[in-house]
Amino acid sequence: xxxxxxxxxxxxxxxxxxxxxxxxxxxxxxxxxxxxxxxxxxxxxxxxxxxxxxxxxxxxxxxxxxxxxxxxxxxxxxxxxxxxxxxxxxxxxxxxxxxxxxxxxxxxxxxxxxxxxxxxxxxxxxxxxxxxxxxxxxxxxxxxxxxxxxxxxxxxxxxxxxxxxxxxxxxxxxxxxxxxxxxxxxxxxxx
Numbered sequence: 001x002x003x004x005x006x007x008x009x010x011x012x013x014x015x016x017x018x019x020x021x022x023x024x025x026x027x028x029x030x031x032x033x034x035x036x037x038x039x040x041x042x043x044x045x046x047x048x049x050x051x052x053x054x055x056x057x058x059x060x061x062x063x064x065x066x067x068x069x070x071x072x073x074x075x076x077x078x079x080x081x082x083x084x085x086x087x088x089x090x091x092x093x094x095x096x097x098x099x100x101x102x103x104x105x106x107x108x109x110x111x112x113x114x115x116x117x118x119x120x121x122x123x124x125x126x127x128x129x130x131x132x133x134x135x136x137x138x139x140x141x142x143x144x145x146x147x148x149x150x151x152x153x154x155x156x157x158x159x160x161x162x163x164x165x166x167x168x169x170x171x172x173x174x175x176x177x178x179x180x181x182x183x184x185x186x187x188x189x190x191x
Contacts, residue, residue, distance in 0.1 A: 021105050024065060028101060031069035040077065040162075046070045047164045050134045060108070060131055067131040068104060072096050074162045075123070085155045092158065100124040108132070126156050133165055133186040140188045146171040153189040160187055 035043060047070070050063055060067075078092040096104070100120040103113035104127035115121045125141055132139045143149050153169035160167045168182035170190035182188050 017106065017111075018102060021102050024105060025098060025101055027065035028068045028072070031066050032072050035069055035073040038073070043070060043073055043077070044162070044164045047134075051136065054134045054136075060134065063134060064105070064108065064131055067134065068101065068127045070163065071127045071130050071159065072101075074159055075126075078158060078162060081158070083155065083158050086151055094120070094123045096120070096123055096127065101127070104128050122152050122156060126159055129187050130160070130163065130165070138183055138185065138188055140183075140190060142190060144191070146191055149189040149191055153187075 035046075038046075046066070050067055050070075053063060054060070072095065075092075075095045079095060081092045082089055083092050084090075097120070099115075100123055103115055103121070103124040106113040107125065108128040108131060113121075113124065115124065129139050129141060141149075141152070143152060149169045149171065153167050157167040165187060166185040167187045167189070168185040170179050170182045170188060172191075174182070182190075
């Protein structure tokens with residue numbers, strides 16, 4: 001009985017949050033479609049443009065639809081590209097679905113986004129990390145273990161590098177100098 005009530009209220013909260021996100025998602029889809037006509041240089045230049053617009057006073061919430069669309073568009077452009085992650089060659093096949101976009105909006109809004117294994121947490125986190133890196137401050141993702149920190153920094157690093165950002169990771173065996181260098185990047189993964 002408790003779980004039925006809990007599940008009911010969880011679905012209710014999700015539906016309420018989804019309704020708030022729907023206009024944002026529509027804007028993201030609009031910009032993503034617009035960016036399909038951009039070449040690689042124009043997509044990469046979006047990052048510089050967002051930095052300038054933020055410095056001129058635009059808020060991250062105002063930039064969110066365009067920034068998220070930029071990440072989505074870059075992920076699409078990387079599709080079928082061979083990437084090297086932890087010494088293994090894999091094919092990039094990750095493009096954010098609406099559920100990952102909703103999770104990304106939730107993370108940016110300082111909410112908890114609960115997702116099961118395989119539902120795209122790693123990819124969902126790229127959008128708010130990219131958006132918040134526009135402030136010029138180092139953005140950090142804390143994960144459960146050092147293996148995931150290294151794997152995700154290498155894997156998602158292809159996406160960040162495509163957009164002109166630097167990425168690093170921190171582990172317990174690094175010297176202080178190596179850690180300082182990792183934290184001087186735009187985005188840092190650690191435990």
